[in-house]
Amino acid sequence: MTAAPRAVVLLSGGVDSTTTAAVARAYGCEVHTLSFRYGQTLAVELERAARVAEALQVASHRVVPVDLASLGGSRLVGDAHVDARGSAIPATYVPARNTVFLSIGLAWAEVLGARFLMFGANAVDYSGYPDCRPEYVAAFEEMANLATRFTTEGDRLHVLAPLVDLSKADIIRLGLALGVDYGLTHSCYFPDPQGRACGACDSCRIRLRGFAEAGLPDPVAYRP
Amino acid sequence: MTAAPRAVVLLSGGVDSTTTAAVARAYGCEVHTLSFRYGQTLAVELERAARVAEALQVASHRVVPVDLASLGGSRLVGDAHVDARGSAIPATYVPARNTVFLSIGLAWAEVLGARFLMFGANAVDYSGYPDCRPEYVAAFEEMANLATRFTTEGDRLHVLAPLVDLSKADIIRLGLALGVDYGLTHSCYFPDPQGRACGACDSCRIRLRGFAEAGLPDPVAYRP
Numbered sequence: 001m002t003a004a005p006r007a008v009v010l011l012s013g014g015v016d017s018t019t020t021a022a023v024a025r026a027y028g029c030e031v032h033t034l035s036f037r038y039g040q041t042l043a044v045e046l047e048r049a050a051r052v053a054e055a056l057q058v059a060s061h062r063v064v065p066v067d068l069a070s071l072g073g074s075r076l077v078g079d080a081h082v083d084a085r086g087s088a089i090p091a092t093y094v095p096a097r098n099t100v101f102l103s104i105g106l107a108w109a110e111v112l113g114a115r116f117l118m119f120g121a122n123a124v125d126y127s128g129y130p131d132c133r134p135e136y137v138a139a140f141e142e143m144a145n146l147a148t149r150f151t152t153e154g155d156r157l158h159v160l161a162p163l164v165d166l167s168k169a170d171i172i173r174l175g176l177a178l179g180v181d182y183g184l185t186h187s188c189y190f191p192d193p194q195g196r197a198c199g200a201c202d203s204c205r206i207r208l209r210g211f212a213e214a215g216l217p218d219p220v221a222y223r224p
Numbered sequence: 225m226t227a228a229p230r231a232v233v234l235l236s237g238g239v240d241s242t243t244t245a246a247v248a249r250a251y252g253c254e255v256h257t258l259s260f261r262y263g264q265t266l267a268v269e270l271e272r273a274a275r276v277a278e279a280l281q282v283a284s285h286r287v288v289p290v291d292l293a294s295l296g297g298s299r300l301v302g303d304a305h306v307d308a309r310g311s312a313i314p315a316t317y318v319p320a321r322n323t324v325f326l327s328i329g330l331a332w333a334e335v336l337g338a339r340f341l342m343f344g345a346n347a348v349d350y351s352g353y354p355d356c357r358p359e360y361v362a363a364f365e366e367m368a369n370l371a372t373r374f375t376t377e378g379d380r381l382h383v384l385a386p387l388v389d390l391s392k393a394d395i396i397r398l399g400l401a402l403g404v405d406y407g408l409t410h411s412c413y414f415p416d417p418q419g420r421a422c423g424a425c426d427s428c429r430i431r432l433r434g435f436a437e438a439g440l441p442d443p444v445a446y447r448p
Contacts, residue, residue, distance in 0.1 A: 064291050103327040108295050
């Protein structure tokens with residue numbers, strides 16, 4: 001009997017990354033989740049990610065600090081000056097965020113000798129984000145294998161975005177089939193101090209529409 | 225008259241990255257340097273990088289914290305368990321370090337609207353490092369343009385490693401022609417508390433051989 005292959009999964013604690021971690025587990029992988037303290041205004045994300053990791057019984061969960069806030073450039077790191085009017089890319093896009101997070105995931109995958117690096121990129125809901133497109137994922141995988149000892153030692157790292165072409169409703173159905181508790185997850189850009197979702201931001205609206213299309217109630221708390 | 229194109233340059237304060245910053249300046253770029261506090265045992269690196277940036281009169285110099293030490297995997301972040309015997313890759317290789325640093329440089333380049341992202345990769349002295357090869361640089365550039373708004377907005381970011389095929393002696397000659405003061409730089413893996421170089425580690429030996437081949441004295445202090 002051979003050991004389970006290892007997978008490093010980027011985990012924000014939202015619907016997509018949580019479902020991706022469940023997919024990695026369903027593949028039979030030993031799952032290692034990675035979250036980032038990157039200056040996001042949403043500390044609740046890190047709490048939810050840790051609870052999700054625990055619920056999924058992952059082999060390890062780590063939080064890596066990386067100070068993207070000091071570079072600015074996005075509403076999500078508190079840069080209120082970003083004005084996305086006239087651009088196809090939303091104000092909540094953080095410059096090169098997926099690339100920075102995947103690169104740190106690549107470092108961790110190389111240390112662990114992982115076979116898979118997985119993340120929850122989705123080209124349906126986030127069509128305006130360049131780093132959520134399938135051609136980006138393929139280019140990252142190509143670069144990653146040239147960057148590391150995987151190639152030089154005859155192995156290959158597979159960079160996977162298993163949800164990239166799924167609708168939110170399909171993602172939720174898949175996650176439920178894999179036993180995900182979406183009550184632990186977090187999506188809102190503007191939660192109140194109790195962590196309750198606003199129900200009105202882009203992220204909440206995408207989430208709520210997904211649950212509605214799946215014909216299911218959303219188990220998280222929304223502020224009254 | 226058009227504005228000077230912007231270049232983001234990764235700067236460790238060593239010979240190669242310092243020369244790369246001087247090359248960017250010689251290209252007529254507005255130069256923005258970026259250093260990383262990544263858990264390196266060598267804090268002296270960051271001091272020297274700041275002095276180099278000042279001497280080169282760069283437009284901006286930033287230090288971004290990113291905690292690679294918590295992932296382990298290299299002697300350079302204090303992981304004494306790394307054993308490179310039997311591997312073609314040295315124990316001082318930090319997993320995916322260039323990729324992580326270039327990714328953060330990419331974020332900064334996107335915020336600044338920079339045209340160039342440059343770093344001091346060298347395939348002559350660091351032939352065992354997979355992320356110092358020209359094919360890696362090309363793959364990173366390809367990925368970077370798919371990752372960001374450069375492509376979607378019709379521009380292209382150029383990822384350049386202008387020293388990749390030069391010997392250390394040629395790098396030093398080039399830097400001197402561009403006015404670099406190598407007395408400000410730092411290369412040693414094991415400096416003493418005064419910051420003086422050991423003269424014996426791999427990095428010192430490569431540096432000393434470069435100055436010897438160039439027929440020049442090395443201006444930095446070595447411990448007696």
